[in-house]
Amino acid sequence: MTVLVYDDDILVASSRLDLIQELKTFLDNTFKIKDLGALGYFLGIEASSTADGPNFCQRKYALEILEEAGFLGCKPTNTPMVHNLKLTHDGTPLADASCYRRLVGKLLYLTPTRPDISYSIQQLSQFVDNPTDQHLTVAHCVLRYIKKSPGQGLFYHANTNLQLKVFSDSD
Template identity: 65%
Template sequence: MGFNQSKADPSLFTKGYGSEFLALLIYVDDILVASPNLSLIQELKTHLDNAFKIKDLGTLGFFLGIEAHLDSSGLNLCQRKYTLDILSDSGFLDCKPVSTPMVPGHHLDKDNGTPLSDAGSYKRLVGRLLYLTATRPEITYVVQQLSQFVDAPTNEHFTAAHRILRYINKAPGQGIFYPKGDHLQLKVFSDSDWATCSTTRKSITGFCVFLGSALISWRSKKQATVSRSSSEAEYRALAATVCEVQWLTYLLKDLQVDLSRPAAVFCDNKSAVAIAENHVFHERTKHIEIDCHIVREKVTQGLIKLLSIPSSSQVADGFTKALPTSMFNLFVSKLGVQDLHAPAYRGVLEDNVNKEEKGEKGNKLNSLYVNQL
Protein backbone atom coordinates (compact mmCIF):
# COMPACT_ATOMS: atom_id res chain seq x y z
CA MET A 1 0.00 0.00 0.00
CA GLY A 2 3.01 2.30 -0.25
CA PHE A 3 4.02 2.44 3.43
CA ASN A 4 7.60 3.22 4.45
CA GLN A 5 9.20 1.33 7.31
CA SER A 6 10.88 3.56 9.88
CA LYS A 7 14.60 3.05 10.33
CA ALA A 8 14.35 4.40 13.88
CA ASP A 9 11.61 1.94 14.88
CA PRO A 10 11.08 -1.11 12.61
CA SER A 11 7.56 -1.55 14.07
CA LEU A 12 6.45 1.84 12.70
CA PHE A 13 5.16 2.28 9.15
CA THR A 14 4.16 5.67 7.72
CA LYS A 15 2.56 6.98 4.54
CA GLY A 16 1.51 10.34 3.08
CA TYR A 17 1.86 13.91 4.31
CA GLY A 18 -0.22 16.51 6.11
CA SER A 19 -3.93 15.65 6.21
CA GLU A 20 -3.18 12.45 4.26
CA PHE A 21 -0.66 11.19 6.80
CA LEU A 22 -1.15 7.65 8.11
CA ALA A 23 0.91 5.90 10.81
CA LEU A 24 0.79 2.18 11.57
CA LEU A 25 2.38 0.64 14.67
CA ILE A 26 2.61 -3.16 14.85
CA TYR A 27 3.51 -5.39 17.79
CA VAL A 28 3.11 -9.06 16.75
CA ASP A 29 -0.67 -9.15 16.05
CA ASP A 30 -1.63 -5.93 17.83
CA ILE A 31 -1.96 -2.93 15.52
CA LEU A 32 -2.40 0.76 16.31
CA VAL A 33 -3.41 3.18 13.54
CA ALA A 34 -3.35 7.00 13.65
CA SER A 35 -4.33 9.60 11.06
CA PRO A 36 -6.11 12.97 10.83
CA ASN A 37 -8.24 11.43 8.06
CA LEU A 38 -10.72 8.77 9.23
CA SER A 39 -11.41 7.59 5.68
CA LEU A 40 -7.76 6.58 5.32
CA ILE A 41 -8.01 4.52 8.50
CA GLN A 42 -11.15 2.80 7.27
CA GLU A 43 -9.52 2.05 3.90
CA LEU A 44 -6.52 0.51 5.66
CA LYS A 45 -8.71 -1.61 7.95
CA THR A 46 -10.68 -2.91 4.97
CA HIS A 47 -7.46 -3.85 3.18
CA LEU A 48 -6.08 -5.66 6.23
CA ASP A 49 -9.38 -7.44 6.88
CA ASN A 50 -9.49 -8.77 3.33
CA ALA A 51 -5.99 -10.17 3.76
CA PHE A 52 -5.95 -11.35 7.39
CA LYS A 53 -9.51 -11.16 8.85
CA ILE A 54 -8.70 -8.68 11.58
CA LYS A 55 -10.77 -7.79 14.64
CA ASP A 56 -11.64 -4.10 14.75
CA LEU A 57 -11.54 -2.87 18.38
CA GLY A 58 -12.60 0.67 17.48
CA THR A 59 -11.25 3.81 19.13
CA LEU A 60 -8.07 3.36 21.15
CA GLY A 61 -8.85 2.17 24.68
CA PHE A 62 -6.33 -0.56 25.47
CA PHE A 63 -3.06 -1.40 23.76
CA LEU A 64 -0.63 -3.98 25.15
CA GLY A 65 -2.14 -3.62 28.62
CA ILE A 66 -1.90 0.18 28.56
CA GLU A 67 -5.13 2.13 29.03
CA ALA A 68 -5.61 5.23 26.89
CA HIS A 69 -8.07 8.04 27.71
CA LEU A 70 -8.44 10.80 25.12
CA ASP A 71 -10.45 13.99 25.69
CA SER A 72 -10.38 17.64 24.69
CA SER A 73 -7.42 18.38 26.98
CA GLY A 74 -5.11 15.59 25.81
CA LEU A 75 -4.18 11.93 26.17
CA ASN A 76 -3.67 10.00 29.39
CA LEU A 77 -1.86 6.65 29.45
CA CYS A 78 -1.98 4.40 32.52
CA GLN A 79 -1.85 0.73 33.53
CA ARG A 80 -4.46 0.64 36.27
CA LYS A 81 -5.78 -2.87 35.54
CA TYR A 82 -2.24 -4.21 35.15
CA THR A 83 -1.26 -2.60 38.48
CA LEU A 84 -4.28 -4.04 40.29
CA ASP A 85 -3.47 -7.49 38.88
CA ILE A 86 0.08 -7.24 40.27
CA LEU A 87 -1.22 -6.16 43.67
CA SER A 88 -3.86 -8.89 43.70
CA ASP A 89 -1.45 -11.67 42.70
CA SER A 90 1.05 -10.50 45.32
CA GLY A 91 -1.56 -10.11 48.07
CA PHE A 92 -1.00 -6.36 48.48
CA LEU A 93 -4.43 -5.00 47.56
CA ASP A 94 -5.21 -4.13 51.19
CA CYS A 95 -1.70 -3.11 52.23
CA LYS A 96 -0.86 0.19 53.89
CA PRO A 97 0.37 2.66 51.22
CA VAL A 98 3.68 4.52 51.47
CA SER A 99 4.64 7.88 50.01
CA THR A 100 7.87 6.84 48.25
CA PRO A 101 8.88 3.65 46.39
CA MET A 102 12.21 3.37 48.25
CA VAL A 103 13.55 4.43 51.63
CA PRO A 104 15.78 7.51 51.10
CA GLY A 105 19.45 6.74 51.52
CA HIS A 106 18.90 2.96 51.39
CA HIS A 107 21.41 1.13 49.20
CA LEU A 108 20.88 -2.47 48.12
CA ASP A 109 23.79 -4.88 48.01
CA LYS A 110 24.08 -8.44 46.72
CA ASP A 111 25.47 -9.70 50.05
CA ASN A 112 22.75 -8.23 52.26
CA GLY A 113 20.09 -10.58 53.61
CA THR A 114 19.33 -14.27 53.28
CA PRO A 115 19.09 -15.90 49.82
CA LEU A 116 15.52 -16.70 48.76
CA SER A 117 14.50 -20.33 48.43
CA ASP A 118 12.11 -19.36 45.60
CA ALA A 119 13.96 -16.90 43.39
CA GLY A 120 11.34 -17.31 40.65
CA SER A 121 8.74 -15.24 42.49
CA TYR A 122 11.19 -12.35 42.78
CA LYS A 123 12.12 -12.55 39.10
CA ARG A 124 8.46 -12.57 38.02
CA LEU A 125 7.65 -9.57 40.21
CA VAL A 126 10.61 -7.52 38.95
CA GLY A 127 9.72 -8.42 35.36
CA ARG A 128 6.17 -7.16 35.85
CA LEU A 129 7.41 -3.99 37.53
CA LEU A 130 9.75 -3.36 34.60
CA TYR A 131 6.78 -3.22 32.24
CA LEU A 132 4.93 -0.97 34.67
CA THR A 133 7.66 1.68 34.24
CA ALA A 134 6.18 2.29 30.75
CA THR A 135 3.65 4.61 32.42
CA ARG A 136 5.12 5.01 35.93
CA PRO A 137 8.47 6.76 35.38
CA GLU A 138 8.84 7.63 39.07
CA ILE A 139 9.59 3.99 39.99
CA THR A 140 12.21 3.55 37.26
CA TYR A 141 15.24 4.02 39.52
CA VAL A 142 14.05 1.55 42.17
CA VAL A 143 13.15 -1.10 39.59
CA GLN A 144 16.56 -0.63 37.98
CA GLN A 145 18.18 -1.28 41.36
CA LEU A 146 16.09 -4.43 41.95
CA SER A 147 16.88 -5.75 38.46
CA GLN A 148 20.55 -6.11 39.37
CA PHE A 149 19.83 -8.95 41.80
CA VAL A 150 17.52 -11.27 39.82
CA ASP A 151 20.30 -13.88 39.60
CA ALA A 152 20.61 -14.25 43.39
CA PRO A 153 17.90 -12.29 45.26
CA THR A 154 17.70 -12.11 49.04
CA ASN A 155 14.92 -11.36 51.49
CA GLU A 156 16.06 -7.72 51.69
CA HIS A 157 15.69 -7.34 47.94
CA PHE A 158 12.21 -8.86 48.16
CA THR A 159 11.30 -6.45 50.96
CA ALA A 160 12.43 -3.52 48.78
CA ALA A 161 10.24 -4.85 45.95
CA HIS A 162 7.28 -5.07 48.32
CA ARG A 163 7.73 -1.39 49.17
CA ILE A 164 7.13 -0.55 45.50
CA LEU A 165 3.86 -2.50 45.70
CA ARG A 166 2.85 -0.47 48.74
CA TYR A 167 3.69 2.70 46.84
CA ILE A 168 1.73 1.90 43.66
CA ASN A 169 -1.23 0.82 45.83
CA LYS A 170 -1.47 4.48 46.85
CA ALA A 171 -2.57 5.47 43.31
CA PRO A 172 -2.89 2.45 40.98
CA GLY A 173 -4.43 4.57 38.21
CA GLN A 174 -1.60 7.08 37.97
CA GLY A 175 -0.19 7.56 34.49
CA ILE A 176 1.38 9.97 32.04
CA PHE A 177 -0.54 12.90 30.55
CA TYR A 178 0.13 14.32 27.08
CA PRO A 179 -1.56 17.73 26.68
CA LYS A 180 -2.95 18.99 23.38
CA GLY A 181 -1.67 22.07 21.60
CA ASP A 182 1.77 21.96 23.20
CA HIS A 183 4.82 23.67 21.74
CA LEU A 184 6.93 20.91 20.19
CA GLN A 185 10.49 21.43 21.34
CA LEU A 186 12.75 18.86 22.99
CA LYS A 187 13.77 19.70 26.56
CA VAL A 188 16.20 17.21 28.07
CA PHE A 189 17.53 16.74 31.61
CA SER A 190 20.69 14.66 32.15
CA ASP A 191 22.11 13.63 35.52
CA SER A 192 24.31 11.03 37.19
CA ASP A 193 25.08 9.79 40.69
CA TRP A 194 28.83 9.25 40.93
CA ALA A 195 30.16 5.87 42.17
CA THR A 196 26.81 4.99 43.73
CA CYS A 197 27.30 1.23 43.47
CA SER A 198 29.14 0.08 46.59
CA THR A 199 30.33 -3.13 44.91
CA THR A 200 31.59 -1.92 41.52
CA ARG A 201 31.82 1.85 42.22
CA LYS A 202 30.07 2.48 38.92
CA SER A 203 27.82 5.51 38.49
CA ILE A 204 24.15 5.75 37.58
CA THR A 205 22.97 7.54 34.44
CA GLY A 206 19.56 9.17 34.55
CA PHE A 207 17.81 11.30 31.96
CA CYS A 208 14.35 12.37 30.88
CA VAL A 209 13.19 13.90 27.61
CA PHE A 210 10.18 16.19 27.23
CA LEU A 211 8.45 17.07 23.96
CA GLY A 212 6.96 20.38 25.00
CA SER A 213 5.69 19.60 28.49
CA ALA A 214 5.05 15.90 27.78
CA LEU A 215 7.49 13.26 29.03
CA ILE A 216 8.33 10.93 26.13
CA SER A 217 11.53 9.15 27.19
CA TRP A 218 13.41 8.39 30.41
CA ARG A 219 16.10 6.05 31.69
CA SER A 220 17.94 4.95 34.79
CA LYS A 221 20.94 2.73 34.09
CA LYS A 222 24.27 1.80 35.61
CA GLN A 223 27.23 2.98 33.54
CA ALA A 224 29.42 0.39 31.86
CA THR A 225 32.73 1.65 33.26
CA VAL A 226 34.03 3.29 36.43
CA SER A 227 34.40 7.07 36.25
CA ARG A 228 37.36 8.77 37.91
CA SER A 229 35.40 11.91 38.81
CA SER A 230 31.86 13.20 39.07
CA SER A 231 32.49 15.34 35.98
CA GLU A 232 33.40 12.25 33.97
CA ALA A 233 30.29 10.45 35.21
CA GLU A 234 28.13 13.42 34.18
CA TYR A 235 29.84 13.55 30.79
CA ARG A 236 29.16 9.86 30.18
CA ALA A 237 25.53 10.47 31.15
CA LEU A 238 25.43 13.32 28.63
CA ALA A 239 26.75 11.00 25.91
CA ALA A 240 23.96 8.47 26.57
CA THR A 241 21.41 11.27 26.64
CA VAL A 242 22.59 12.75 23.35
CA CYS A 243 22.31 9.36 21.65
CA GLU A 244 18.70 9.16 22.84
CA VAL A 245 18.00 12.68 21.53
CA GLN A 246 19.44 11.76 18.13
CA TRP A 247 17.24 8.65 17.95
CA LEU A 248 14.14 10.60 18.98
CA THR A 249 14.91 13.20 16.32
CA TYR A 250 14.89 10.50 13.65
CA LEU A 251 11.66 9.03 15.03
CA LEU A 252 9.90 12.40 15.20
CA LYS A 253 10.97 13.13 11.64
CA ASP A 254 9.25 9.91 10.53
CA LEU A 255 6.14 11.18 12.34
CA GLN A 256 6.47 14.52 10.49
CA VAL A 257 7.27 16.52 13.60
CA ASP A 258 9.53 19.39 12.57
CA LEU A 259 11.95 20.45 15.30
CA SER A 260 12.92 23.97 14.33
CA ARG A 261 15.24 24.57 17.30
CA PRO A 262 18.03 22.50 18.87
CA ALA A 263 17.15 20.30 21.81
CA ALA A 264 17.85 22.08 25.10
CA VAL A 265 19.93 19.72 27.25
CA PHE A 266 20.14 20.73 30.92
CA CYS A 267 23.02 19.51 33.10
CA ASP A 268 23.83 20.51 36.68
CA ASN A 269 27.58 19.92 36.34
CA LYS A 270 29.48 22.89 34.86
CA SER A 271 32.65 20.85 34.38
CA ALA A 272 30.84 18.30 32.18
CA VAL A 273 29.39 21.13 30.09
CA ALA A 274 32.87 22.65 29.75
CA ILE A 275 34.32 19.31 28.62
CA ALA A 276 31.58 18.98 25.99
CA GLU A 277 32.18 22.48 24.63
CA ASN A 278 36.00 22.30 24.72
CA HIS A 279 37.34 20.87 21.46
CA VAL A 280 40.89 20.51 22.79
CA PHE A 281 41.82 17.21 24.46
CA HIS A 282 43.75 17.58 27.68
CA GLU A 283 44.95 15.55 30.66
CA ARG A 284 41.53 15.28 32.30
CA THR A 285 39.75 13.84 29.24
CA LYS A 286 42.30 11.83 27.26
CA HIS A 287 41.33 8.59 29.06
CA ILE A 288 37.63 8.95 28.13
CA GLU A 289 36.50 6.77 25.24
CA ILE A 290 36.15 8.46 21.87
CA ASP A 291 32.46 7.55 21.57
CA CYS A 292 31.68 9.74 24.59
CA HIS A 293 32.78 12.77 22.61
CA ILE A 294 29.68 12.45 20.45
CA VAL A 295 28.39 15.23 22.72
CA ARG A 296 30.90 17.66 21.22
CA GLU A 297 29.98 16.60 17.69
CA LYS A 298 26.23 17.13 18.23
CA VAL A 299 26.81 20.51 19.86
CA THR A 300 28.81 21.56 16.79
CA GLN A 301 26.13 20.23 14.43
CA GLY A 302 23.44 22.21 16.24
CA LEU A 303 21.38 19.19 17.31
CA ILE A 304 21.61 20.15 21.01
CA LYS A 305 22.27 23.21 23.09
CA LEU A 306 23.94 22.56 26.46
CA LEU A 307 22.67 24.61 29.38
CA SER A 308 23.84 24.57 32.99
CA ILE A 309 21.22 24.54 35.74
CA PRO A 310 21.38 24.34 39.56
CA SER A 311 20.96 20.92 41.15
CA SER A 312 17.67 22.05 42.71
CA SER A 313 16.18 22.39 39.21
CA GLN A 314 17.45 19.03 37.95
CA VAL A 315 14.35 17.01 37.01
CA ALA A 316 16.36 13.85 36.31
CA ASP A 317 17.58 13.68 39.92
CA GLY A 318 14.89 11.11 40.77
CA PHE A 319 16.27 8.73 38.13
CA THR A 320 19.65 8.46 39.88
CA LYS A 321 18.82 8.13 43.58
CA ALA A 322 16.09 7.56 46.15
CA LEU A 323 14.65 10.90 47.24
CA PRO A 324 13.02 11.95 50.53
CA THR A 325 9.26 12.48 50.49
CA SER A 326 9.17 16.23 49.84
CA MET A 327 11.73 16.07 47.02
CA PHE A 328 10.12 12.96 45.57
CA ASN A 329 6.69 14.63 45.41
CA LEU A 330 8.28 17.59 43.61
CA PHE A 331 10.01 15.18 41.22
CA VAL A 332 6.72 13.41 40.40
CA SER A 333 4.92 16.70 39.83
CA LYS A 334 7.53 17.76 37.26
CA LEU A 335 7.06 14.54 35.27
CA GLY A 336 3.51 15.49 34.29
CA VAL A 337 1.78 12.41 35.69
CA GLN A 338 -1.84 12.35 36.81
CA ASP A 339 -4.42 9.93 38.18
CA LEU A 340 -7.69 9.98 36.22
CA HIS A 341 -9.20 7.42 38.58
CA ALA A 342 -8.70 9.51 41.71
CA PRO A 343 -11.90 10.88 43.30
CA ALA A 344 -12.87 14.24 41.85
CA TYR A 345 -12.53 17.22 44.16
CA ARG A 346 -15.65 18.92 42.83
CA GLY A 347 -18.17 16.49 44.35
CA VAL A 348 -16.59 16.64 47.81
CA LEU A 349 -16.30 20.39 47.79
CA GLU A 350 -19.83 20.94 46.53
CA ASP A 351 -21.16 18.68 49.29
CA ASN A 352 -19.34 20.78 51.86
CA VAL A 353 -20.72 23.98 50.38
CA ASN A 354 -24.29 22.64 50.38
CA LYS A 355 -24.05 21.95 54.08
CA GLU A 356 -23.37 25.61 54.75
CA GLU A 357 -26.12 28.21 55.04
CA LYS A 358 -26.14 31.24 52.79
CA GLY A 359 -24.38 33.22 55.48
CA GLU A 360 -21.01 34.87 55.40
CA LYS A 361 -19.12 31.69 56.26
CA GLY A 362 -20.71 29.78 53.42
CA ASN A 363 -19.97 32.56 50.93
CA LYS A 364 -16.30 32.67 51.94
CA LEU A 365 -15.97 28.91 51.56
CA ASN A 366 -17.67 28.93 48.19
CA SER A 367 -15.33 31.66 46.94
CA LEU A 368 -12.32 29.72 48.17
CA TYR A 369 -13.44 26.48 46.50
CA VAL A 370 -14.08 28.19 43.17
CA ASN A 371 -10.59 29.72 43.21
CA GLN A 372 -9.01 26.32 43.96
CA LEU A 373 -10.97 24.58 41.22
Protein backbone atom coordinates in the same frame (compact mmCIF):
# COMPACT_ATOMS: atom_id res chain seq x y z
CA MET B 1 1.51 8.29 11.32
CA THR B 2 2.57 5.58 13.75
CA VAL B 3 1.72 1.92 13.24
CA LEU B 4 2.27 -0.59 16.04
CA VAL B 5 1.94 -4.26 15.12
CA TYR B 6 1.83 -7.07 17.68
CA ASP B 7 0.95 -10.54 16.34
CA ASP B 8 -2.47 -9.99 14.75
CA ASP B 9 -3.22 -6.67 16.48
CA ILE B 10 -2.52 -3.34 14.82
CA LEU B 11 -2.66 0.10 16.41
CA VAL B 12 -2.63 3.14 14.13
CA ALA B 13 -2.14 6.69 15.41
CA SER B 14 -2.03 9.93 13.47
CA SER B 15 -3.15 13.52 13.74
CA ARG B 16 -4.75 13.11 10.30
CA LEU B 17 -7.84 10.90 10.23
CA ASP B 18 -7.79 10.75 6.42
CA LEU B 19 -4.41 8.97 6.51
CA ILE B 20 -5.72 6.46 9.03
CA GLN B 21 -8.77 5.77 6.87
CA GLU B 22 -6.61 5.37 3.77
CA LEU B 23 -4.37 2.84 5.55
CA LYS B 24 -7.38 0.93 6.95
CA THR B 25 -8.89 0.72 3.47
CA PHE B 26 -5.62 -0.56 2.02
CA LEU B 27 -5.20 -3.16 4.79
CA ASP B 28 -8.82 -4.29 4.48
CA ASN B 29 -8.52 -4.72 0.71
CA THR B 30 -5.27 -6.66 1.15
CA PHE B 31 -5.88 -8.71 4.31
CA LYS B 32 -9.57 -8.32 5.31
CA ILE B 33 -9.12 -6.63 8.69
CA LYS B 34 -11.68 -5.97 11.42
CA ASP B 35 -11.84 -2.38 12.68
CA LEU B 36 -12.44 -2.39 16.45
CA GLY B 37 -12.91 1.37 16.63
CA ALA B 38 -11.29 3.82 18.98
CA LEU B 39 -8.49 2.64 21.23
CA GLY B 40 -9.62 1.41 24.63
CA TYR B 41 -7.29 -1.40 25.71
CA PHE B 42 -4.15 -2.60 23.93
CA LEU B 43 -1.49 -5.00 25.26
CA GLY B 44 -2.59 -4.42 28.85
CA ILE B 45 -2.56 -0.64 28.52
CA GLU B 46 -5.82 1.18 29.10
CA ALA B 47 -6.32 4.23 26.92
CA SER B 48 -8.91 6.93 27.41
CA SER B 49 -9.30 10.14 25.52
CA THR B 50 -10.79 13.47 26.54
CA ALA B 51 -10.84 16.90 24.97
CA ASP B 52 -7.68 17.67 26.98
CA GLY B 53 -5.79 14.73 25.48
CA PRO B 54 -5.19 10.98 25.80
CA ASN B 55 -4.35 9.17 29.05
CA PHE B 56 -2.59 5.79 29.25
CA CYS B 57 -2.43 3.64 32.36
CA GLN B 58 -2.27 0.02 33.53
CA ARG B 59 -4.63 0.21 36.51
CA LYS B 60 -6.07 -3.28 36.05
CA TYR B 61 -2.61 -4.80 35.76
CA ALA B 62 -1.30 -2.88 38.79
CA LEU B 63 -4.23 -4.12 40.87
CA GLU B 64 -3.59 -7.70 39.69
CA ILE B 65 0.05 -7.43 40.84
CA LEU B 66 -1.04 -6.07 44.23
CA GLU B 67 -3.63 -8.81 44.64
CA GLU B 68 -1.24 -11.62 43.68
CA ALA B 69 1.38 -10.31 46.13
CA GLY B 70 -1.20 -9.86 48.91
CA PHE B 71 -0.77 -6.07 49.04
CA LEU B 72 -4.30 -4.88 48.19
CA GLY B 73 -4.92 -3.96 51.82
CA CYS B 74 -1.45 -2.60 52.58
CA LYS B 75 -0.65 0.88 53.83
CA PRO B 76 0.50 3.05 50.88
CA THR B 77 3.79 4.95 50.86
CA ASN B 78 4.86 8.17 49.12
CA THR B 79 8.09 6.93 47.52
CA PRO B 80 8.95 3.75 45.62
CA MET B 81 12.36 3.43 47.31
CA VAL B 82 14.24 4.99 50.20
CA HIS B 83 16.30 7.97 48.97
CA ASN B 84 20.02 7.21 48.43
CA LEU B 85 19.56 3.49 49.16
CA LYS B 86 22.42 1.48 47.66
CA LEU B 87 21.40 -2.12 47.10
CA THR B 88 24.11 -4.74 47.62
CA HIS B 89 24.30 -8.52 47.85
CA ASP B 90 24.20 -8.26 51.67
CA GLY B 91 21.35 -9.94 53.48
CA THR B 92 19.86 -13.37 53.77
CA PRO B 93 19.37 -15.13 50.41
CA LEU B 94 15.74 -15.97 49.69
CA ALA B 95 14.80 -19.62 50.04
CA ASP B 96 12.64 -19.36 46.90
CA ALA B 97 14.01 -16.73 44.51
CA SER B 98 11.33 -17.46 41.89
CA CYS B 99 8.72 -15.31 43.68
CA TYR B 100 11.12 -12.34 43.62
CA ARG B 101 11.95 -12.88 39.95
CA ARG B 102 8.27 -13.14 39.03
CA LEU B 103 7.45 -9.95 40.97
CA VAL B 104 10.28 -7.94 39.40
CA GLY B 105 9.28 -9.22 35.95
CA LYS B 106 5.69 -8.12 36.48
CA LEU B 107 6.83 -4.72 37.74
CA LEU B 108 9.07 -4.30 34.68
CA TYR B 109 5.98 -4.66 32.48
CA LEU B 110 4.37 -1.82 34.45
CA THR B 111 7.15 0.72 33.74
CA PRO B 112 6.02 1.88 30.25
CA THR B 113 3.15 3.80 31.84
CA ARG B 114 4.84 4.31 35.23
CA PRO B 115 8.24 5.95 34.64
CA ASP B 116 8.19 6.94 38.32
CA ILE B 117 9.10 3.36 39.30
CA SER B 118 11.61 2.72 36.51
CA TYR B 119 14.72 3.49 38.56
CA SER B 120 13.62 1.32 41.48
CA ILE B 121 12.74 -1.61 39.24
CA GLN B 122 16.00 -1.26 37.32
CA GLN B 123 17.88 -1.45 40.63
CA LEU B 124 15.88 -4.48 41.79
CA SER B 125 16.35 -6.28 38.46
CA GLN B 126 20.12 -6.30 38.97
CA PHE B 127 19.68 -8.84 41.78
CA VAL B 128 17.35 -11.42 40.21
CA ASP B 129 20.21 -13.94 40.07
CA ASN B 130 20.61 -14.05 43.86
CA PRO B 131 18.00 -11.92 45.68
CA THR B 132 18.09 -11.37 49.42
CA ASP B 133 15.54 -10.35 52.02
CA GLN B 134 16.66 -6.71 51.58
CA HIS B 135 15.77 -6.78 47.89
CA LEU B 136 12.36 -8.27 48.65
CA THR B 137 11.75 -5.54 51.25
CA VAL B 138 12.49 -2.86 48.64
CA ALA B 139 10.20 -4.63 46.13
CA HIS B 140 7.45 -4.56 48.78
CA CYS B 141 8.05 -0.82 49.21
CA VAL B 142 7.47 -0.40 45.46
CA LEU B 143 4.19 -2.33 45.81
CA ARG B 144 3.07 -0.02 48.64
CA TYR B 145 3.94 2.96 46.41
CA ILE B 146 1.84 1.53 43.56
CA LYS B 147 -1.01 0.96 46.05
CA LYS B 148 -1.15 4.74 46.62
CA SER B 149 -2.23 5.37 43.02
CA PRO B 150 -2.69 2.21 40.91
CA GLY B 151 -4.33 4.17 38.09
CA GLN B 152 -1.47 6.61 37.65
CA GLY B 153 -0.22 6.72 34.10
CA LEU B 154 0.83 9.01 31.29
CA PHE B 155 -1.23 11.96 30.10
CA TYR B 156 -0.44 13.76 26.87
CA HIS B 157 -2.00 17.21 26.72
CA ALA B 158 -3.75 17.96 23.43
CA ASN B 159 -2.48 21.55 23.37
CA THR B 160 0.67 21.27 21.26
CA ASN B 161 1.77 24.78 22.24
CA LEU B 162 2.73 23.51 25.68
CA GLN B 163 6.36 22.76 26.29
CA LEU B 164 7.41 19.71 28.24
CA LYS B 165 9.47 20.66 31.28
CA VAL B 166 11.31 17.89 33.06
CA PHE B 167 13.57 17.64 36.08
CA SER B 168 15.45 14.47 36.89
CA ASP B 169 17.89 13.64 39.67
CA SER B 170 18.97 10.02 39.42
CA ASP B 171 22.17 9.61 41.43
